[in-house]
Structure formats: C-alpha cells, structure tokens
Amino acid sequence: MEDKVQKLLEGSYDVHLHATPCIQKRRMSIYQLTQEAQRAGLRGFVVKDHNFSTAPHAAIINEIQQDVKVVGGITINRCVGGFNPL
Numbered sequence: 001m002e003d004k005v006q007k008l009l010e011g012s013y014d015v016h017l018h019a020t021p022c023i024q025k026r027r028m029s030i031y032q033l034t035q036e037a038q039r040a041g042l043r044g045f046v047v048k049d050h051n052f053s054t055a056p057h058a059a060i061i062n063e064i065q066q067d068v069k070v071v072g073g074i075t076i077n078r079c080v081g082g083f084n085p086l
Contacts, residue, residue, distance in 0.1 A: 010041035013069075017045050021057070024050075030057050030070065037068045044069030050077050 014037070019030045028036070030047050037045055047054045047070060058072030 006041060011043045012041075013043055014045040017047050018049065019047055022049055022051070030054070030061055031064070034061055034065060034068050034070060038065075042068060044071065046071045046073065048073070048075060050075050 017033055018024075018026055019028055019033050020026045021029070033045065033047065045068070047058060053074045054072030055074070056072070058070040061070045
C-alpha cells in the first residue's frame with residue numbers, strides 16, 4: 001500500500017499547508033515542510049497563513065533550494081481586505 005501512496009505523491013503539489021512563522025502554533029517551518037516534501041517526492045506546495053502574505057517567505061525558500069517549488073499568497077480574510085464575507 002505504501003508504494004501506491006508514494007507513487008501518488010510523486011510530482012504532486014499540496015495546495016493547503018500552514019507553517020511557521022505564524023501567529024498560531026504550527027508544527028514545522030516552511031523550510032522544514034520543503035525538506036519533508038522533497039523526501040515524499042512532491043514537486044511543490046502552497047503555504048498559507050490567515051494573517052499575512054506568505055509570498056515573501058516562499059520567495060526566500062525558492063532561492064535557497066530549487067528541488068521543491070514553494071508558492072505563497074494571501075488569504076481572503078478580513079486582515080487582508082475582507083474579500084471573505086464572513
């Protein structure tokens with residue numbers, strides 16, 4: 001079974017991950033997630049945060065390493081303009 005899961009992960013992107021630095025407690029830093037993604041065979045991931053843009057952090061990580069693509073962005077919560085009606 002593990003071989004089938006590994007095959008599914010190879011070359012994929014995880015589109016919803018949270019990491020440190022963050023106001024809320026998180027288990028891993030963006031850099032640590034990059035190392036885990038590389039070990040799992042992922043091609044990349046999107047790192048998200050509810051309070052600030054992760055794009056600058058992603059850009060720095062992508063300069064440090066090129067094996068896993070890290071994409072950052074902003075959420076649509078009130079703290080970034082209130083696009084989310086909730």
